[in-house]
Amino acid sequence: MTSTPKSTRGLWRYLLPAAVLLGLVVFFYLSLGRDMQTLPSPLIGKPAPQFELPSLADPAQSISNRELAGRMYLLNVWGSWCVGCRQEHDTLVEIARRGEIPILGLNWKDEREAAQHWLRSLGDPYIASAFDDEGRVAIDWGVYGAPETFLVDAAGQIIHKQIGPLDLQIWERDFAPRIRSGRSAAGAANP
Amino acid sequence: MKPFMRTSMHPRLACLVACLLIGGMTLAVNPAYAIDEAPAFQDQAMQARYERLARELRCLVCRSETIADSNAPLAADLRRQLRELMAAGQSDAQILQYMTDRYGDYVLYKPPLVPRTWLLWSAPFLLLLGGVATAIVVIVRKSRLPDTDPSDPGLGAP
Numbered sequence: 291m292t293s294t295p296k297s298t299r300g301l302w303r304y305l306l307p308a309a310v311l312l313g314l315v316v317f318f319y320l321s322l323g324r325d326m327q328t329l330p331s332p333l334i335g336k337p338a339p340q341f342e343l344p345s346l347a348d349p350a351q352s353i354s355n356r357e358l359a360g361r362m363y364l365l366n367v368w369g370s371w372c373v374g375c376r377q378e379h380d381t382l383v384e385i386a387r388r389g390e391i392p393i394l395g396l397n398w399k400d401e402r403e404a405a406q407h408w409l410r411s412l413g414d415p416y417i418a419s420a421f422d423d424e425g426r427v428a429i430d431w432g433v434y435g436a437p438e439t440f441l442v443d444a445a446g447q448i449i450h451k452q453i454g455p456l457d458l459q460i461w462e463r464d465f466a467p468r469i470r471s472g473r474s475a476a477g478a479a480n481p
Numbered sequence: 482m483k484p485f486m487r488t489s490m491h492p493r494l495a496c497l498v499a500c501l502l503i504g505g506m507t508l509a510v511n512p513a514y515a516i517d518e519a520p521a522f523q524d525q526a527m528q529a530r531y532e533r534l535a536r537e538l539r540c541l542v543c544r545s546e547t548i549a550d551s552n553a554p555l556a557a558d559l560r561r562q563l564r565e566l567m568a569a570g571q572s573d574a575q576i577l578q579y580m581t582d583r584y585g586d587y588v589l590y591k592p593p594l595v596p597r598t599w600l601l602w603s604a605p606f607l608l609l610l611g612g613v614a615t616a617i618v619v620i621v622r623k624s625r626l627p628d629t630d631p632s633d634p635g636l637g638a639p
Contacts, residue, residue: 329541332585399554425558432583434541434555 331432331451338365338442339430343420346397346405353420355394355442362472364393364465365440366416367428369400370408372436378455379412385461386415391469395419398428398436441465443472516549521564534563534573538580539590547590 333339338355345351355365366382368375386393395416397405402421409419422428431440441450450468452460516535522528535549540556548556548563559580566576580588592598 329585329587332582399558425555426562429558429562429583432585434584 328453329434331448333432333440333448334451336448337446338440338448339427341420341422341427341430343396343422343427346395346402346409346419346421349402349421353394353418358392358394358442359446360444362391362444362469362476363442364391365396365431365442366393367396367398367431367433367436367438368419369398369436370404371400374455375437376412378437378457379415381456381458381461382415383413384458385456392417396427396431396433397421397423398433399423399425441468444476516560521560522567527567530573531564531567534567534576535560537577537590538563539588541584541588 340354340356342352342354342356345353355363364385382393385391393416395418397419400421400423402423405419405421409416420427425433431438435453437455439452439456440448441452443449449472450464452464516532520528521531532549536547538548538559540546540548540551540553540559542553542555543551546553546556548559562579563576566579571579577589586593586595592601594602
């Protein structure tokens with residue numbers, strides 16, 4: 291062996307681990323910003339599951355999303371036990387005040403009394419809330435943690451899902467454009 | 482010496498054996514009660530199938546647990562759903578499909594072999610291959626080196 295290949299080999303001995311380290315650093319740095327908590331929903335682009343549940347306000351009444359067929363709406367999964375729901379509540383009240391889109395509530399694994407008290411004291415942004423104390427409808431919608439918010443278009447398809455508390459910034463970024471394009475598509479279909 | 486050893490060791494040993502026996506019996510007697518408070522099915526085969534399926538499904542709240550292991554309310558709801566689907570006569574494949582339709586592949590505790598998971602599934606073999614290749618290179622290189630061990634009588638002799 292001559293000295294030239296030996297010295298290049300010696301150089302590789304230092305460069306290779308450094309390159310591997312650099313690769314790992316870049317990979318981990320990029321992974322830092324990745325959201326590992328949010329799971330993609332297989333329901334996006336699929337028809338929204340139909341449900342019929344007793345109303346939170348009045349057990350004798352039933353609430354169904356069939357009544358909203360042909361309209362765009364939000365389905366917001368909430369519970370009075372849920373901290374993130376408290377955090378996003380003011381945002382929901384604001385969205386409801388703007389009147390752009392009806393918000394249907396799915397009150398998930400809650401106690402009726404506590405949930406009613408929550409709406410009385412914090413304001414009620416929902417056109418109605420369905421009372422899903424057994425969590426059966428939530429399973430159909432693939433819910434795994436409140437708050438979750440689904441955007442359903444006029445054709446009855448789920449077009450977006452927000453996992454975690456909403457705020458107006460997320461609303462303007464993820465929801466408002468989809469609602470606008472949904473509206474214009476519907477307008478073009480039946481002028 | 483011998484009698485002394487016997488008298489001092491024997492009670493401890495007996496205690497250890499007793500503890501292991503009691504522990505073993507508890508484990509042997511209780512498997513049906515491991516998930517819910519009472520067995521879900523009277524039929525032993527159904528109960529075994531229920532427990533196996535519960536261990537194949539992930540609790541989505543506490544990600545590193547199956548719905549058999551987790552105490553989360555969602556896990557309890559999913560177990561109830563599983564029992565009902567089984568009672569309704571659904572097959573294993575239908576039940577797993579029902580869960581993935583709602584929660585995606587992530588609900589399966591064992592990831593399916595799809596293009597997205599090829600790297601995941603092949604990683605152990607790739608690492609093993611890398612290790613074997615490295616070992617071969619090192620061994621071949623070492624065997625090519627002149628043996629300069631002075632204590633080796635074969636080479637040191639003129």
